Amino acid sequence: MLKVSNVSKTIEGKIVLDNVNLTLEPGTIAGLVGRNGVGKSTLLRVISGILDPDHGSVTYNETDIHHNPQIKQRMTYVPDSTEILKGYSVKEIVMLYDAIYEHFDVMYFYSLLDRFKLPKNKKLRTFSKGMKALFLMILSFSTKAELIILDEPTNGLDPIVKRNILQFIIEEVSERQLCVLISTHHLEEVEKMADVLIMIKEGRIESTTSIEDAKSSFRKVQVVYKHSLPEKIAHLRNVNILNQTGRVYTLMIKGNIEATLDKINQENPLFIEELPMTLEDIFISSLGGESHVS
Numbered sequence: 001m002l003k004v005s006n007v008s009k010t011i012e013g014k015i016v017l018d019n020v021n022l023t024l025e026p027g028t029i030a031g032l033v034g035r036n037g038v039g040k041s042t043l044l045r046v047i048s049g050i051l052d053p054d055h056g057s058v059t060y061n062e063t064d065i066h067h068n069p070q071i072k073q074r075m076t077y078v079p080d081s082t083e084i085l086k087g088y089s090v091k092e093i094v095m096l097y098d099a100i101y102e103h104f105d106v107m108y109f110y111s112l113l114d115r116f117k118l119p120k121n122k123k124l125r126t127f128s129k130g131m132k133a134l135f136l137m138i139l140s141f142s143t144k145a146e147l148i149i150l151d152e153p154t155n156g157l158d159p160i161v162k163r164n165i166l167q168f169i170i171e172e173v174s175e176r177q178l179c180v181l182i183s184t185h186h187l188e189e190v191e192k193m194a195d196v197l198i199m200i201k202e203g204r205i206e207s208t209t210s211i212e213d214a215k216s217s218f219r220k221v222q223v224v225y226k227h228s229l230p231e232k233i234a235h236l237r238n239v240n241i242l243n244q245t246g247r248v249y250t251l252m253i254k255g256n257i258e259a260t261l262d263k264i265n266q267e268n269p270l271f272i273e274e275l276p277m278t279l280e281d282i283f284i285s286s287l288g289g290e291s292h293v294s
């Protein structure tokens, strides 16, 4: 189990992580989402031991990863860039990983290269962006680590490569009790594959919930009143306006759903309809800032 306890980190005078707490069980795929610059990559770097926290701790199976580097054998971090490896050939990178990771499975690695039709004798700089992303994924899962940390693994990839990567991650997790933490801006991917949604806002964890719970704690409705949205509704703290076109309002209700629907109905709407909801709606409603009216 991964446990992040009270982690804070200040970089160049800016508080980037502010008392972050997080627990992830084995067999879980967790999606870490948040707006640009809120600290996702920094959190992943702290969890993977690249950065030390100023306060707090990160433990894996109750071993502090910053004070026991040996535990890093059981975890692997895939950054959002392959810059550092681009001068090396596939063979050199495999030798490096094999030397670092006790359980690195060379046979498995080459079988995956075959499966995904990646070349075995080239330098990484000759790979396309999609090939590099797949390569890194294969490399990290071949370490046989139990905790896999992926920073934006599908950024800029075409839909087929993306699907291959996601399918591969799901397969690996279903075969072993892995714990996968993925930072991404692709909410539809989180919706498809993750069990847990972690929302981060300005260096703080806004919420950690199962995808199901996240969805059941919100309701999206479209509503039309004779005039504008009644003040009584607009002022409700658990109601966000996702969109407004003329007198048609799309509202997100967070918590206290039935009682809030009653209040909306008591104001005699001309029309009210529940709409299907995506994680993107939850993201905008929870992390979108002060005004959500487009």
Ligand SMILES: Nc1ncnc2c1ncn2[C@@H]1O[C@H](COP(=O)(O)OP(=O)(O)OP(=O)(O)O)[C@@H](O)[C@H]1O
Pocket: 011, 012, 016, 034, 035, 036, 037, 038, 039, 040, 041, 042, 043
């Ligand atoms: N090495 C660094 N030097 C200076 N500032 C940094 C450094 N690393 C991160 N920061 C700052 O910390 C904040 C969080 O950055 P981080 O990369 O963790 O955000 P992020 O949520 O991953 O963003 P994005 O979604 O855009 O990738 C930003 O304001 C960033 O400028």
